[in-house]
Amino acid sequence: MNIALLEMRRAKLRFGLLSVAVALLVFLVLFLSTLSGALIESFTGAIKNLNADVLVYSSSARDNIQGSRLNPTVTAQVADVPGVASAGGIATTTTSAQLPSGKGDLALFGFDPNKAGAPGGLKEGRLPSATNETAVDIAGATIGSTITLLPTNIPLKVVGILSGAQFSAAPTAYVDLPSYQAAIKASNPNVPFIPLNAIAVQTEPGADPATVAGQIAKAVPGTTGYTIPDAVAKIPGVSSVSQTFGILVGMTFVISIVVIGFFFLILTVQKMRVFTLLRATGASTGRLARSVIVQITAVVIVASAVAVLLVWGALKGASSGIPVSLDPTLVLGTVFAVWLFSLAAGLLSIRRIRSIDPATAAGAR
Amino acid sequence: MTTNTAAEADVQKTGRPILEVLNVTKTYGEGHTAVTAVADASLSVEEGQFVSLLGPSGSGKTTLISMIGGLLTPTSGTIRLGDQMVSDMTKKELTSLRAERVGFVFQSSNLVPFLTARENLLYVASLPKNHNRKVAAKRADELLGELGLSDRANNIPEKLSGGERQRVAIGRALMNDPDLILVDEPTAALDTALGRQVVQLLAREVKQRGKTGIMVTHDLRMVEYTDQVFEILDGHLTKSDGTTPPAGH
Numbered sequence A: 001m002n003i004a005l006l007e008m009r010r011a012k013l014r015f016g017l018l019s020v021a022v023a024l025l026v027f028l029v030l031f032l033s034t035l036s037g038a039l040i041e042s043f044t045g046a047i048k049n050l051n052a053d054v055l056v057y058s059s060s061a062r063d064n065i066q067g068s069r070l071n072p073t074v075t076a077q078v079a080d081v082p083g084v085a086s087a088g089g090i091a092t093t094t095t096s097a098q099l100p101s102g103k104g105d106l107a108l109f110g111f112d113p114n115k116a117g118a119p120g121g122l123k124e125g126r127l128p129s130a131t132n133e134t135a136v137d138i139a140g141a142t143i144g145s146t147i148t149l150l151p152t153n154i155p156l157k158v159v160g161i162l163s164g165a166q167f168s169a170a171p172t173a174y175v176d177l178p179s180y181q182a183a184i185k186a187s188n189p190n191v192p193f194i195p196l197n198a199i200a201v202q203t204e205p206g207a208d209p210a211t212v213a214g215q216i217a218k219a220v221p222g223t224t225g226y227t228i229p230d231a232v233a234k235i236p237g238v239s240s241v242s243q244t245f246g247i248l249v250g251m252t253f254v255i256s257i258v259v260i261g262f263f264f265l266i267l268t269v270q271k272m273r274v275f276t277l278l279r280a281t282g283a284s285t286g287r288l289a290r291s292v293i294v295q296i297t298a299v300v301i302v303a304s305a306v307a308v309l310l311v312w313g314a315l316k317g318a319s320s321g322i323p324v325s326l327d328p329t330l331v332l333g334t335v336f337a338v339w340l341f342s343l344a345a346g347l348l349s350i351r352r353i354r355s356i357d358p359a360t361a362a363g364a365r
Numbered sequence B: 001m002t003t004n005t006a007a008e009a010d011v012q013k014t015g016r017p018i019l020e021v022l023n024v025t026k027t028y029g030e031g032h033t034a035v036t037a038v039a040d041a042s043l044s045v046e047e048g049q050f051v052s053l054l055g056p057s058g059s060g061k062t063t064l065i066s067m068i069g070g071l072l073t074p075t076s077g078t079i080r081l082g083d084q085m086v087s088d089m090t091k092k093e094l095t096s097l098r099a100e101r102v103g104f105v106f107q108s109s110n111l112v113p114f115l116t117a118r119e120n121l122l123y124v125a126s127l128p129k130n131h132n133r134k135v136a137a138k139r140a141d142e143l144l145g146e147l148g149l150s151d152r153a154n155n156i157p158e159k160l161s162g163g164e165r166q167r168v169a170i171g172r173a174l175m176n177d178p179d180l181i182l183v184d185e186p187t188a189a190l191d192t193a194l195g196r197q198v199v200q201l202l203a204r205e206v207k208q209r210g211k212t213g214i215m216v217t218h219d220l221r222m223v224e225y226t227d228q229v230f231e232i233l234d235g236h237l238t239k240s241d242g243t244t245p246p247a248g249h
Ligand SMILES: Nc1ncnc2c1ncn2[C@@H]1O[C@H](COP(=O)(O)OP(=O)(O)OP(=O)(O)O)[C@@H](O)[C@H]1O
Pocket: A363, A364, A365, B028, B029, B035, B036, B037, B055, B056, B057, B058, B059, B060, B061, B062, B063, B064, B107
């Protein structure tokens, strides 16, 4: 007979309230992590999903791709460093454009289709292979439609749709380097020379990206190499955003664990007489401990189900402009962590149960 | 009493009473605060016998039956139930002894508040290692019927009268068909008529099912349903011949 579930059925209000409280906390954890994940992705996607293992900036760039200026000739020098399989130049600028949603900012990227540095996350179509073809991560863009750069009125034909390729929370368009250079020249005919912002490197199989990054910096004066995760973490604002959200999520997480732990401790203390009686009638400590575990598990399951529904509803209801979706791995991971730590908090209760002297049930004072 | 003689004959055959308590002492605490609640007590009870234990408050009755029922370990002396040495058991062994061989009715009737009368019985039935749900359900209904609780079976203790609760506690003690039934003051919460009824039921259960029962009582009128009478005074146990009224009453 499962005494744990029977008790919950008889005390629906009490356990219902606890489940709701835990559900709200799990909701907060999930909502905040989903939101921060989406936010960070929209800041970093272009670099994170780049088809490369190492990025090279100029040493004066202060770790920021937009502050980096490299002479295109450096590409060949980088390609010669041992461990480098392919090196391709990347250039980026922010420009105005006519987008499906109207006039707006666009991050334009130029890359070399035959080398490292192509955008990742191709959802539909193909990558650009000819002049003024583009692959984009722009809300509402479709294959065959046109994005017009302003004020030059250069039309870019959309041949591919990307996802997770945004940069600085702006929509992005990827073109080949010649198209990129033509676009810059058109808007600023006097520009003497168009620099690259970075060089994307694919390492040889088996080579360690961090080591190769270090070797490039040593071999090519004036450059600094970064592994992709390193480059992502150093994008301005990313570390502070993820830290802020990390603290919020962590605190909510801790609060939910404490709530569960103390609730069950109070419940256990209140039920000491019952537990003593059950021990006296021959229930083992392990059996009573299991009933606490069953109840914690049941509360976490119910609360998580409610929380997932709430998050789902909230994401559907709130249109935040950045693409947000609920990641099943995040949900399962969060729920599992809440469950695990709640069981750890349940140890407080189990310790009380272990200390029971069944003789006291007989009332020999 | 015929059953008594039968039981005695049985003992003569096997030469061993089912329950044997030998020179048992229980001291609570240590040093100058030590209290000897039971001192050098010995008693033996044969199968099918129902005995009563009399004594004033604080004389050690609960302590003694707690040791017999595997709730407390004696400071010294031995307790044997059948071929098991209760006094030598580990805590774990005592737990399964209580689940499988002992039915205890505690001094204050003690039920699980969030379980119905029937569930209180079924829960203890689920404790022994090999239990059978169907058999348990049938036995619970039978016992509740015998105890006059059939139509109260699905009520939680809060909705039961004191006497009904007491009877549920007795049902729970009988549920696992224990070899030994220990009852601590079954009549305290009951009026005389109901008390008598409950004690009769216990006596019948012991006789019919060939169990061994010990009943703690203050109430001398209940002694007539038992086969032997023991008295305890300040922890010292004596067998009463039933002629002189016990001390303290
Ligand atoms: N856990 C304990 N620690 C210390 N002393 C105890 C403890 N339990 C009982 N005692 C003492 O042991 C003595 C016997 O107690 P016990 O409960 O066995 O008496 P009793 O005969 O059952 O009394 P009553 O009729 O009031 O239930 C008493 O003096 C009591 O104060």
